[in-house]
Amino acid sequence: MEYQQNKHKPEETARLEYLFGEALGDLPAPEEVREAWNTFDTRHRRPNRMLWGTVAVGIAASVAVFWLLIGTALRDRSVIEVFASVSTPPTVQYIETDSTQIVCTPATMNQRVFLPDHSCVLLSATSRLEYPKTFSGTVRRVRLQGKARFEVAKAEGCPFIVSTGQLQTEVLGTVFDVEAYSSVAGRVALYEGRVRVSDREHTSVKVMKPGEEAVFTAEGTIRLDSLSVTAGEGWVAGEFLFDNAELKSVMEDVGAWYNVDVVFRSQPLLHERIYFRMKHPQSIEQVLEALNDLGIACFKMEKGQIEVS
Amino acid sequence: MMTRLTIFRFGLHFDREERFRRLFEETYPRLVRYAQLLMEDGEEARDLVGDVMEQAWEIFDTLQVGNEAAWLYTATRNACLNRLKHLQVAQEHIDRLTEATEADARQGYREHEALLQQAERIADELSEPTRTILRLCYWERKTYKQVAEQLGISPDTVKKHISKALRILREAMKQKED
Numbered sequence: 001m002e003y004q005q006n007k008h009k010p011e012e013t014a015r016l017e018y019l020f021g022e023a024l025g026d027l028p029a030p031e032e033v034r035e036a037w038n039t040f041d042t043r044h045r046r047p048n049r050m051l052w053g054t055v056a057v058g059i060a061a062s063v064a065v066f067w068l069l070i071g072t073a074l075r076d077r078s079v080i081e082v083f084a085s086v087s088t089p090p091t092v093q094y095i096e097t098d099s100t101q102i103v104c105t106p107a108t109m110n111q112r113v114f115l116p117d118h119s120c121v122l123l124s125a126t127s128r129l130e131y132p133k134t135f136s137g138t139v140r141r142v143r144l145q146g147k148a149r150f151e152v153a154k155a156e157g158c159p160f161i162v163s164t165g166q167l168q169t170e171v172l173g174t175v176f177d178v179e180a181y182s183s184v185a186g187r188v189a190l191y192e193g194r195v196r197v198s199d200r201e202h203t204s205v206k207v208m209k210p211g212e213e214a215v216f217t218a219e220g221t222i223r224l225d226s227l228s229v230t231a232g233e234g235w236v237a238g239e240f241l242f243d244n245a246e247l248k249s250v251m252e253d254v255g256a257w258y259n260v261d262v263v264f265r266s267q268p269l270l271h272e273r274i275y276f277r278m279k280h281p282q283s284i285e286q287v288l289e290a291l292n293d294l295g296i297a298c299f300k301m302e303k304g305q306i307e308v309s
Numbered sequence: 310m311m312t313r314l315t316i317f318r319f320g321l322h323f324d325r326e327e328r329f330r331r332l333f334e335e336t337y338p339r340l341v342r343y344a345q346l347l348m349e350d351g352e353e354a355r356d357l358v359g360d361v362m363e364q365a366w367e368i369f370d371t372l373q374v375g376n377e378a379a380w381l382y383t384a385t386r387n388a389c390l391n392r393l394k395h396l397q398v399a400q401e402h403i404d405r406l407t408e409a410t411e412a413d414a415r416q417g418y419r420e421h422e423a424l425l426q427q428a429e430r431i432a433d434e435l436s437e438p439t440r441t442i443l444r445l446c447y448w449e450r451k452t453y454k455q456v457a458e459q460l461g462i463s464p465d466t467v468k469k470h471i472s473k474a475l476r477i478l479r480e481a482m483k484q485k486e487d
Contacts, residue, residue, distance in 0.1 A: 014409040016475050016482075021447035022346045023428035027338040036355070037333055040362055097360050098391050 083255030083262040107259035122149040147179040239279040261305035347389040379418035439470040
């Protein structure tokens with residue numbers, strides 16, 4: 001057997017050293033692996049009866065998702081949660097991976113983002129946009145959590161797709177808004193051009209015309225409404241602008257802008273319609289004061305969340 | 310002609326998620342260990358492996374069945390090397406890393422796993438203090454001097470133990486290749 005240490009190539013020794021280093025390294029414990037899977041899964045999973053039963057790890061994910069659905073909250077039967085605050089950065093945050101760019105907005109701030117194909121996206125507050133650094137291939141796909149206005153550049157034969165958890169919006173050069181703060185429900189408002197919206201399995205597909213809004217419901221269906229009766233688009237101009245909109249939509253918007261939980265203590269109030277217009281004030285108290293002046297409900301801040309009763 | 314990347318009917322989707330979950334749970338620990346070696350930072354390593362898993366999820370349908378782990382390994386290595394470049398780590402260090410891990414990356418996942426198991430076995434069978442010295446040097450990246458101080462022995466002794474361990478591994482690998 002040879003025993004001539006010095007004659008061994010340094011690269012070979014380095015290789016052995018790294019092999020040893022890896023072999024002797026700490027493997028994450030099984031609990032950590034399960035935790036990591038839960039986190040990953042929550043981002044991608046949709047609520048599904050079959051899956052809930054079979055995959056135990058899905059339970060945590062499905063409960064988290066449920067909070068964002070409009071309905072009876074599990075913890076307090078007298079309260080209906082309309083918006084659940086999420087974690088946001090203190091200022092606009094740009095994150096880069098190898099191939100993608102991610103933009104996260106804080107509360108109370110819109111941010112304009114230009115995509116590699118010169119499409120323009122106005123990202124609303126409390127939102128996250130993820131897009132590839134270059135659009136190669138036959139599809140331009142971006143991922144959205146929150147709300148954004150898209151002005152998509154025309155590119156023949158290269159559809160532009162906005163994915164938001166459940167909802168998929170496919171366009172060929174148009175101007176539209178996508179809103180999906182929750183990964184299981186969402187909205188698309190179309191201003192110009194043509195858009196096709198579908199759920200990820202394409203079991204429900206609708207083609208939209210300008211002036212229409214598609215609402216993706218928690219039941220998994222897509223409903224088309226006309227734009228004028230639903231939540232307005234004042235956010236683009238830096239204001240709250242609601243024309244005969246349901247209080248539920250108004251408060252979703254207010255909650256999302258300031259990234260504050262919103263709960264309703266009365267079911268019928270959700271559907272009360274109001275006209276409300278106000279430039280985005282700095283403080284949430286100013287909005288609540290103006291809303292209180294309407295005299296149809298009581299809006300107050302209680303323990304860090306907005307209560308409507 | 311519009312191509313959609315995530316078209317699948319409901320039933321198939323369930324299988325896909327199950328398959329991916331299994332792949333994730335099997336490979337995640339080893340990928341994190343590998344990335345930790347390259348990044349020398351546990352949190353960075355986990356972030357990168359998370360990103361790689363995201364990519365894998367996207368292209369899962371195009372990954373060759375049976376070859377997924379190999380893809381994940383290569384992707385992790387690339388992600389780490391690129392990240393180091395982005396962090397402006399000394400090019401010299403990156404080059405050394407690239408070279409040291411190249412042979413195994415080329416060889417393929419299965420062979421790499423076999424080698425790791427062999428290295429693990431050898432390390433386990435080493436008597437103390439060689440085993441601890443090995444770990445302190447290669448896992449905790451301590452210098453011979455630091456290890457010597459920590460254990461109350463001379464740096465030369467440390468060096469001797471390392472040489473011994475490397476020799477054993479080298480011989481074991483040679484035997485395998487013959």
